[in-house]
Amino acid sequence: xxxxxxxxxxxxxxxxxxxxxxxxxxxxxxxxxxxxxxxxxxxxxxxxxxxxxxxxxxxxxxxxxxxxxxxxxxxxxxxxxxxxxxxxxxxxxxxxxxxxxxxxxxxxxxxxxxxxxxxxxxxxxxxxxxxxxxxxxxxxxxxxxxxxxxxxxxxxxxxxxxxxxxxxxxxxxxxxxxxxxxxxxxxxxxxxxxxxxxxxxxxxxxxxxxxxxxxxxxxxxxxxxxxxxxxxxxxxxxxxxxxxxxxxxxxxxxxxxxxxxxxxxxxxxxxxxxxxxxxxxxxxxxxxxxxxxxxxxxxxxxxxxxxxxxxxx
Amino acid sequence: xxxxxxxxxxxxxxxxxxxxxxxxxxxxxxxxxxxxxxxxxxxxxxxxxxxxxxxxxxxxxxxxxxxxxxxxxxxxxxxxxxxxxxxxxxxxxxxxxxxxxxxxxxxxxxxxxxxxxxxxxxxxxxxxxxxxxxxxxxxxxxxxxxxxxxxxxxxxxxxxxxxxxxxxxxxxxxxxxxxxxxxxxxxxxxxxxxxxxxxxxxxxxxxxxxxxxxxxxxxxxxxxxxxxxxxxxxxxxxxxxxxxxxxxxxxxxxxxxxxxxxxxxxxxxxxxxxxxxxxxxxxxxxxxxxxxxxxxxxxxxxxxxxxxxxxxxxxxxxxxxxxxxxxxxxxxxxxxxxxxxxxxxxxxxxxxxxxxx
Numbered sequence: 167x168x169x170x171x172x173x174x175x176x177x178x179x180x181x182x183x184x185x186x187x188x189x190x191x192x193x194x195x196x197x198x199x200x201x202x203x204x205x206x207x208x209x210x211x212x213x214x215x216x217x218x219x220x221x222x223x224x225x226x227x228x229x230x231x232x233x234x235x236x237x238x239x240x241x242x243x244x245x246x247x248x249x250x251x252x253x254x255x256x257x258x259x260x261x262x263x264x265x266x267x268x269x270x271x272x273x274x275x276x277x278x279x280x281x282x283x284x285x286x287x288x289x290x291x292x293x294x295x296x297x298x299x300x301x302x303x304x305x306x307x308x309x310x311x312x313x314x315x316x317x318x319x320x321x322x323x324x325x326x327x328x329x330x331x332x333x334x335x336x337x338x339x340x341x342x343x344x345x346x347x348x349x350x351x352x353x354x355x356x357x358x359x360x361x362x363x364x365x366x367x368x369x370x371x372x373x374x375x376x377x378x379x380x381x382x383x384x385x386x387x388x389x390x391x392x393x394x395x396x397x398x399x400x401x402x403x404x405x406x407x408x409x410x411x412x413x414x415x416x417x418x419x420x421x422x423x424x425x426x427x428x429x430x431x432x433x434x435x436x437x438x439x440x441x442x443x444x445x446x447x448x449x450x451x452x453x454x455x456x457x458x459x460x461x462x463x464x465x466x467x468x469x470x471x472x473x474x475x476x477x478x479x
Numbered sequence: 480x481x482x483x484x485x486x487x488x489x490x491x492x493x494x495x496x497x498x499x500x501x502x503x504x505x506x507x508x509x510x511x512x513x514x515x516x517x518x519x520x521x522x523x524x525x526x527x528x529x530x531x532x533x534x535x536x537x538x539x540x541x542x543x544x545x546x547x548x549x550x551x552x553x554x555x556x557x558x559x560x561x562x563x564x565x566x567x568x569x570x571x572x573x574x575x576x577x578x579x580x581x582x583x584x585x586x587x588x589x590x591x592x593x594x595x596x597x598x599x600x601x602x603x604x605x606x607x608x609x610x611x612x613x614x615x616x617x618x619x620x621x622x623x624x625x626x627x628x629x630x631x632x633x634x635x636x637x638x639x640x641x642x643x644x645x646x647x648x649x650x651x652x653x654x655x656x657x658x659x660x661x662x663x664x665x666x667x668x669x670x671x672x673x674x675x676x677x678x679x680x681x682x683x684x685x686x687x688x689x690x691x692x693x694x695x696x697x698x699x700x701x702x703x704x705x706x707x708x709x710x711x712x713x714x715x716x717x718x719x720x721x722x723x724x725x726x727x728x729x730x731x732x733x734x735x736x737x738x739x740x741x742x743x744x745x746x747x748x749x750x751x752x753x754x755x756x757x758x759x760x761x762x763x764x765x766x767x768x769x770x771x772x773x774x775x776x777x778x779x780x781x782x783x784x785x786x787x788x789x790x791x792x793x794x795x796x797x798x799x800x801x802x803x804x805x806x807x808x809x810x811x812x813x814x815x816x817x818x819x820x821x822x823x824x825x826x827x828x829x830x831x832x833x834x835x836x
Contacts, residue, residue: 366563366565368561368563368565369565369567371530371532371552371559371561371565372559372561372565372567373567373578374532374551374552374553375530375531375532375552375553375557375558375559376553376558376578376579376582376626376629376630377553377554377579377582377583377630378553378578378582379553382582386578387567390569391568391569
């Protein structure tokens with residue numbers, strides 16, 4: 167009887183494990199992989215007035231198998247590359263600088279949280295994540311309310327007599343970066359916190375004991391050992407920031423054309439889905455290839471040591 | 480000669496907790512001093528005070544004649560070997576050992592030379608390129624030792640240096656540690672809760688209890704002539720008997736316990752004083768026949784444990800006084816006393832330790 171029970175429970179454990187892995191795989195397949203393949207297909211077809219607004223990539227009609235496969239969309243991107251290159255540069259610059267600013271503020275913050283007493287850490291982390299629980303649009307409109315010519319900041323400046331008339335705060339780089347950092351800061355803090363909280367504090371004392379100054383301890387011990395968190399946090403911020411559409415649209419001026427805006431225009435205003443898909447695919451390739459390269463390179467450099475987003479520190 | 484390390488009235492409080500309580504201690508150059516005590520007695524705090532990780536609440540630390548007040552860990556002529564070794568996981572063994580030297584501005588051939596010499600000192604010559612996670616526990620311990628010695632500290636602090644090693648490796652490493660200490664002449668100060676480790680390694684041992692040093696002495700003196708009930712009980716096994724001094728003739732005294740005991744002692748006692756006798760188990764002889772010697776007491780064997788090289792006995796007198804004793808297995812042919820057997824214990828007057836009150 168005993169072996170039967172063991173066998174039964176082992177079988178169900180195996181099935182359970184498959185279910186646990188299988189469900190998210192199914193989810194990703196349905197909502198990530200299929201749309202990705204669809205987008206790739208659309209990027210090789212031509213637009214037409216129909217629903218959906220593009221010619222099918224391939225099919226079978228009375229004349230037999232036919233295909234609309236062509237590289238016209240990519241040729242178009244190549245021909246008008248400056249029109250698409252400028253927004254791409256703008257987007258990457260915005261994402262890159264936002265990531266740097268987030269890192270600059272998140273690093274000491276995460277360190278402070280990880281160094282505080284264990285009973286306070288949870289409270290502080292919840293405070294960091296609290297903005298996530300309110301709608302991002304709401305937060306952005308609150309920011310607009312603060313930065314408007316007749317908003318809180320300008321009213322305060324006027325009242326203090328520091329300025330004679332309202333300062334242009336909205337539709338500037340400042341407003342865009344404020345919005346980006348406000349939105350993405352928690353995504354940087356959390357992975358940094360995760361590596362910092364596991365950092366053995368004896369290592370810092372050991373470095374101090376061996377004659378290292380505060381700056382040397384930071385550069386030779388703390389930074390190298392928290393690098394996985396820096397990389398993970400930077401990717402978490404940079405990737406969605408490149409495609410960010412809402413923040414530049416709401417807080418930025420009309421002169422700063424971003425990739426997200428170009429995509430939106432192609433999809434919804436020009437209804438040129440094939441070109442929009444081609445832009446999306448190129449952007450994806452440009453963004454993921456360096457990351458894949460970094461991960462691969464890192465994995466080769468330190469065999470048996472920590473992967474980029476965790477593991478033994 | 481002035482003491483190399485001088486602690487005067489040293490105290491350390493953490494909020495309401497007194498970790499170190501008005502402690503004074505002097506250590507000479509080249510000593511291997513061992514702090515021994517149960518966990519939480521303040522011995523690790525004392526080490527951290529010496530390393531500079533903690534600031535004393537009161538008192539003074541002098542090393543080689545210099546007051547250490549306001550001197551940070553980086554600037555003290557002191558290095559510490561951590562209990563968990565605290566090796567930098569992202570650096571090779573050689574980079575770990577060279578870390579302190581690089582911070583002192585050493586580079587190039589000179590640095591390589593020193594690291595090589597240190598690797599040789601701890602017999603790790605071939606492993607300089609490994610990362611800490613590729614090493615065994617014993618190897619990590621050696622790297623930690625080499626790293627702590629790299630800057631040629633005047634004082635090396637060792638926090639439970641052998642605790643993470645298994646028994647066999649620990650015994651081998653103990654003697655190596657002493658060898659290295661003698662070779663370099665560095666003053667070592669070590670913290671341990673392992674009595675055997677302390678006895679084997681130390682030139683002097685300081686026994687700590689509740690933030691105070693209760694006795695500082697050479698291992699032999701500490702074991703044979705403890706000053707207090709705590710120290711006698713803390714180190715090894717011992718049997719205690721309460722009694723009243725009945726007669727004193729110079730340093731030869733008789734003590735009235737349920738059975739009269741004669742002792743020879745340097746401790747000053749007067750007739751009528753209440754004292755405590757303490758006798759180490761290996762000083763007590765167990766025989767089946769009476770021999771008529773001094774301090775012979777009839778007993779019954781209550782319990783025994785056969786250890787191979789010796790047997791531990793617990794015996795009781797007719798009045799219920801219990802003694803713990805150990806008999807070496809010198810000859811296999813002698814039939815040993817066993818549970819419930821009657822016999823006699825005997826010990827020499829010189830071996831009786833007299834503790835006051």
